[in-house]
Amino acid sequence: MTYFLPENDAVPIAARGLALTHPDTIAVHDTPLYLTARSPHPDRRVALVSGGGSGHEPLHTGLLGRGGLDAVCPGQVFASPHNRQIYEAGRATAKRDGVLLVVKNYTGDVINFGIAAERLRHDGIPVASVLVDDDLATDIADSATGRRGTAATVVVEKLLGAAADRGAGLEELAALGSRIVSRSRSLAVAARAQTSPTTGVPAFDLPAGILEYGVGIHGERGVRTMARPPVDTLVRQMADELLAALPPGHDEVLALVNGLGATTSLELHAISALLVDLLAERGVRTALVVPGTYTAALDMAGFSLTLTRLEEGWTDLWDADTDTPLTFPERVVAAAPDPAAEPAAPAPAPAGREHGSRAVLDRYAEIVTQVRDNLTKLDQLVGDGDFGDNLAGGVRRAVRHADETGVEGTAALAHVFLDEVGGTSGPLFGLLFQHLAAVSPADGRAPTLRGLADATSGALAAIGRVGGAAPGDCTLVDALATAADTLASPPPEAADAPLTCAAEAAVRGALATATLRARRGRASYVGDHALGVPDPGALGVALLYTALADVHEPATATRLPAPGHITAH
Template sequence: MSYFLPESHPVLTAARGLARAHAGMIEVHTSPLYLRARDPHPDRTVALVSGGGSGHEPLHTGLLGRGGLDAVCPGEIFASPHNRQIYEASAAAAKSGGVLLIIKNYTGDVINFQIAAERLRHDGIPVATVLVDDDLATDSADSATGRRGTAATVVVEKLLGAAADRGATLEELAELGRRVVAASRSIAVAARAQTSPTTVAPAFTLEAGTLDYGVGIHGERGIRTIARPAVGDLVRRMTDDLLDALPEGPGDVLALVNGLGATTELELHAIGVLLGDELTARGLRPVFTVPGTFTAALDMAGFSLTVTRLEEGWAELWTAPTRTPLVLPRPIPAPERPAEPEPAVSPADTEPAATPHPGGDRALLDRYALTVSQVRDNLTRLDQLVGDGDFGDNLAGGVRRAVKLADERGLDGTAALAAAFLDDVGGTSGPLFGLLFQHLASAAPKDGGAPSAAALAEAAEAGFAAIHRVGGANPGDCTLVDALAPAAQSLAASARDGAAEAPLTEAAQAAIRGALGTAELRPRRGRASYVGDHALGVPDPGALAVALLFMALADVHEPATAPRLPAPGYITVP
């Protein structure tokens, strides 16, 4: 987020911070502002200078040093540097063979770098330029400006940095840069705009379920707003557009998956796999697939894809060593024919199918599955208020897995739930529910009839004891046991007194009261305990899921009295 930029001189302060973090590697000149590499490669005869608006880090400054750039000129946020910055940085960094200026194709950058180039020529310093224009979203015959320069700048700077360390001349570097630019295209999408440092609000708004296609790295809106597709479909569409725009050339490619500031590595690595698969399916060989945040747009939630066709020798330039703040991934080149991963097989999948019991409690599983599907989103919203927001999906996914096990292996309903939640559902609550289901399975009559209050009471109490031994939770801690314990107590009382007309319905009512009562508790265990008083007023999702289970038991086995119970959606509305 851009909430925490210093009020005065944010770019200068950040430059000093970068130099401090990489002591001995970078020096900062303050008037005018530029950063310079302290230890260039001794074989380098041409200085590489680049820069642009700040807010794209680690672009430019991250590639400052051996194997990268000699000097970087940062402008204010999303604003081009002044020609004086570029001129003085280039004059200070210039070598015997001159200076190569690497420019992103934005009007302000082009004008200021070109003015600096004129001043350098006037001083007798050999100078050449490379203009990066890879963004296919701005490829229009009606535009005199041409394509914007975006994430392919990283590829250009890395390859040129390696070539410069090998002693390439100014003419050789300029020609190499132009070829790399011509062989590269990029496209970007965003689901949320960057935070404006001025207003501390998103720079533009998008409706839920949409994204902007073809955004720019300065936060420019995309060329169109589209309904958000599945990620695989989105990557396929972006790949099609990239390859349609990319000139013909070699089949070996470098694929850069670039985060725009707020996209996680988890997402970028997954997108990298999808992109690699799409390229391979089209007959290309992604020699390198490189995920990471290289060209940000402050904290925009989005990503860009860049594809560069690799000419002979470029792969070696990409993997050449660097000494820069940004350590670019140096992956091992992909094999000619990647081995197909073998599907994971769990022990349960290899077991022989069990003989189905006649009837069993499959009706309970089906009823619980229907209920969970109806309230999954409600449970997710509640969990977002007090935890990490995954409870609804985890619960629904576990129940779906249980249904599959019941269908494929003939397991009873609670036995299938136990197997699914103990073996396949992660997180904190998943295995704890597995313990509960494991004990409840022992109470299910094999003839398909209703379980007795005594058997259910014993099973519920055993489940509570197991959960307590594992997690330490007690009633009053604001966890699932706040619904389980009163249900178990109600069943035990019904079994002891023998007077309850509908023991399962009464147990469900006790579980509901316990679950809703967690809204008044300050959590003492689980993730909700980390948010303190913010959890007050929010019922625990795990306790609600237990209440829903006892409601399902009553619906199946006491249909005449179950209408006394509220609708599942009523008790789980956020």
């Protein structure tokens, strides 16, 4: 089991924990379970009551308090609260103009909130409801159920909370809520299903590289599966579908980038930037971008996008003060592109792409891209798992730098790795690239054997001075040292293939690190757990000399092992 939840009464205990965390603003009520705001705004004429299945937190409970909801009714995991919870919460918090119920369009929620509304009316309490049905994936023409209610609920509750604090009446709030819903659409995708609290295994299986497109917040499967595209392509597809579904109006939107439980802030902020840029390309201004986990599906690995086409005054409602567990970002400045702006000048055509160090850069980029996942897996066994992405990202930026500036390939690698790539290996590789760039002829010819030997030995000395590693410490130095020795004292068979022999030596040195107990670098922290695993940095060096041999000695380089074989474990 992956959850740290009490075996019994998990939801009531969690509710009590929330109230303990916010003792001045939140009260919890048992039998039936509901939570209330202790200090609603004195100008409120209508109480806002919402709720739903647990497992979506911080949805609902995170918006409890001044500027948000008056009461929240939590059900069991992914199950609607029962109608008595809603009825008692409504009775306890009703204002002089009544109660507004905010309901997500799921059958259990609709039925239980509907029965609670009837009971409240029977007691003489005015009641209205706002039904949130924003999920574009379930916009099916012949469906009697209609669209599901998902992350747009956050937008509805936040804006209604501000309007209620301003003293809006029941009918006014109901109309506003309906307009917000009608101008909001959401789409969600997942790369891994949520873990079932009952079975302890994912609710459904997804093969590697496959996405579930159009999932629901109760962990429902999507409307289809698809091969996982690059994230910018995925965001573009989702945003275009959402924009096409929104009603016409002012081209200004609120963009909610919502994590489904296991998606990191790093991912959500990156998606936010991609989304804002894409919307700007479409001539749509993002007045508010809201990244974070607001409507989870337990620990599902995925995200949803919600776009709300704004009306006048809605950004002011969003900016209104709140005293709730959740805090929200302020509006952003993200203007649509200026159609009169000058187009960007084309990048200069790189010289010598077919030959020389630029060809080495392109080949190295091809190899590293091919084996990035292998390097990542190896680094996860001996370190923090970042080496594959760090190396691949740096090489990718070097290719872009060479394209934009026309500089030679190894010079582009040196510039990027010394100035832009962090971590441990980044700047050390930068020193290696810097020494190689110094001996790479500009006319595309291969470096001389003496020049390459001096560059490799110089890089080895510089890396030793900076990092302190020596041969035998189980670092990239082990591969570099064997290459340096071979180039300095080439064996007889190296007469016609010195680069190939150097690459073979680097491969041997890299693979031999699997037998070493690490004394330096990432693997030194895990002790004997690293035995049997070759050092990823050493493999990165071996792959560089493989690229040199592939470009400058293609006939003999065919005897080198394939990069995928070198990095397999």
